[in-house]
Amino acid sequence: xxxxxxxxxxxxxxxxxxxxxxxxxxxxxxxxxxxxxxxxxxxxxxxxxxxxxxxxxxxxxxxxxxxxxxxxxxxxxxxxxxxxxxxxxxxxxxxxxxxxxxxxxxxxxxxxxxxxxxxxxxxxxxxxxxxxxxxxxxxxxxxxxxxxxxxxxxxxxxxxxxxxxxxxxxxxxxxxxxxxxxxxxxxxxxxxxxxxxxxxxxxxxxxxxxxxxxxxxxxxxxxxxxxxxxxxxxxxxxxxxxxxxxxxxxxxxxxxxxxxxxxxxxxxxxxxxxxxxxxxxxxxxxxxxxxxxxxxxxxxxxxxxxxxxxxxxxxxxxxxxxxxxxxxxxxxxxxxxxxxxxxxxxxxxxxxxxxxxxxxxxxxxxxxxxxxxxxxxxxxxxxxxxxxxxxxxxxxxxxxxxxxxxxxxxxxxxxxxxxxxxxxxxxxxxxxxxxxxxxxxxxxxxxxxxxxxxxxxxxxxxxxxxxxxxxxxxxxxxxxxxxxxxxxxxxxxxxxxxxxxxxx
Numbered sequence: 226x227x228x229x230x231x232x233x234x235x236x237x238x239x240x241x242x243x244x245x246x247x248x249x250x251x252x253x254x255x256x257x258x259x260x261x262x263x264x265x266x267x268x269x270x271x272x273x274x275x276x277x278x279x280x281x282x283x284x285x286x287x288x289x290x291x292x293x294x295x296x297x298x299x300x301x302x303x304x305x306x307x308x309x310x311x312x313x314x315x316x317x318x319x320x321x322x323x324x325x326x327x328x329x330x331x332x333x334x335x336x337x338x339x340x341x342x343x344x345x346x347x348x349x350x351x352x353x354x355x356x357x358x359x360x361x362x363x364x365x366x367x368x369x370x371x372x373x374x375x376x377x378x379x380x381x382x383x384x385x386x387x388x389x390x391x392x393x394x395x396x397x398x399x400x401x402x403x404x405x406x407x408x409x410x411x412x413x414x415x416x417x418x419x420x421x422x423x424x425x426x427x428x429x430x431x432x433x434x435x436x437x438x439x440x441x442x443x444x445x446x447x448x449x450x451x452x453x454x455x456x457x458x459x460x461x462x463x464x465x466x467x468x469x470x471x472x473x474x475x476x477x478x479x480x481x482x483x484x485x486x487x488x489x490x491x492x493x494x495x496x497x498x499x500x501x502x503x504x505x506x507x508x509x510x511x512x513x514x515x516x517x518x519x520x521x522x523x524x525x526x527x528x529x530x531x532x533x534x535x536x537x538x539x540x541x542x543x544x545x546x547x548x549x550x551x552x553x554x555x556x557x558x559x560x561x562x563x564x565x566x567x568x569x570x571x572x573x574x575x576x577x578x579x580x581x582x583x584x585x586x587x588x589x590x591x592x593x594x595x596x597x598x599x600x601x602x603x604x605x606x607x608x609x610x611x612x613x614x615x616x617x618x619x620x621x622x623x624x625x626x627x628x629x630x631x632x633x634x635x636x637x638x639x640x641x642x643x644x645x646x647x648x649x650x651x652x653x654x655x656x657x658x659x660x661x662x663x664x665x666x667x668x669x670x671x672x673x674x675x676x677x678x679x680x681x682x683x684x685x686x687x688x689x690x691x692x693x694x695x696x697x698x699x700x701x702x703x704x705x706x707x708x709x710x711x712x713x714x715x716x717x718x719x720x721x722x723x724x725x726x727x728x729x
Contacts, residue, residue, distance in 0.1 A: 323345075
């Protein structure tokens with residue numbers, strides 16, 4: 226995640242407070258990464274407490290990822306032009322306020338709004354934090370160390386979030402999964418004022434506000450259209466879902482298409498585009514963005530449905546659920562070390578394709594789980610295949626996203642990679658939750674009449690819904706494999722010297 230235009234390293238003496246500044250930046254990055262996974266573990270409890278429907282529960286995830294991904298590029302411009310330290314502090318304070326609002330939410334709408342605000346302020350913090358590393362660490366060896374710390378947090382933050390989310394939900398309340406951010410963010414903001422040096426970009430400082438509005442509202446309408454398709458027509462008397470051809474569904478999907486097409490046309494003609502189309506239309510870079518889009522769509526949904534499988538079907542506590550995901554995080558961290566050594570020797574494609582194949586198989590194996598299967602024989606092997614596969618995708622795809630890009634576009638090229646993953650996560654979570662809801666409803670309708678044990682039918686319907694979600698999650702990963710096969714042509718000599726150190 227980077228700001229639009231990477232800052233030129235300063236020739237001044239190194240900042241004597243640079244390592245303290247790195248600690249502050251690391252805390253900001255940790256909150257951003259942690260907040261996606263910590264809420265997943267808390268979601269079943271929040272859903273029950275606030276009476277959120279199965280169709281709408283995905284908004285707790287997508288409200289965050291959608292605003293984060295949709296506004297990330299604009300956030301990079303704002304940080305560069307308004308001052309990176311200033312925007313980091315604003316982001317931290319805003320993130321604290323949004324977290325507090327979510328922690329005291331009395332209804333679903335307030336929780337969704339708080340999560341959206343968290344995403345907005347994360348979109349300010351993330352590019353500001355990364356750019357500050359670039360300007361604070363000017364000596365190559367120190368910069369590599371700083372980016373190493375940043376990358377380790379990006380990789381390990383999800384694991385920390387899963388465990389912390391489990392502890393807080395089980396021993397306190399799901400609300401503390403949001404409230405815990407408040408003191409941390411405020412202390413980090415105070416530390417940033419003292420230890421972080423201000424910097425900003427010079428020159429053209431115009432913002433593409435129309436572009437940001439078009440793409441964010443367009444994506445939100447698309448997600449809402451997916452959600453409408455899963456809602457019941459008459460929950461009191463009928464189990465029939467509204468479906469894809471319902472007027473509400475078609476309206477939102479139609480609006481989404483119009484707005485997203487308008488966004489592309491606007492970006493072609495505006496003098497200061499949010500997304501220079503030349504960046505995305507290159508074969509290697511475009512392929513990388515598609516891979517991250519499909520991978521994000523499948524992966525975010527996997528976390529959502531496995532969380533409910535663990536807690537609603539297997540009866541795991543939130544803490545045990547967090548530990549159940551731990552092999553996935555460990556696998557990515559361990560695999561990343563190996564893949565980073567292999568990439569310069571083999572090039573991106575020979576690593577990426579087996580990785581995507583492994584991840585696809587891992588996702589499809591999850592369709593074998595039932596209410597009686599063992600975690601060790603059914604879930605763990607799938608998580609291992611998924612984690613090893615993802616490590617073999619993230620690093621090469623991050624590098625090919627920067628192939629052939631000029632210095633003027635390097636920042637937006639790396640930021641767009643993270644945007645693709647977040648937007649993919651939003652759309653995938655909404656789409657697969659809709660398919661899940663339709664599958665559960667159809668199963669109950671087909672099997673409830675005359676059933677000797679209605680409770681068993683209801684329990685079996687959930688497992689059937691998980692199977693459908695995991696199957697289509699596998700298809701999304703397969704689509705990523707097809708995109709990488711057809712579009713990625715970069716060789717090992719084409720990879721930028723610094724790879725994608727700035728991509729997290």
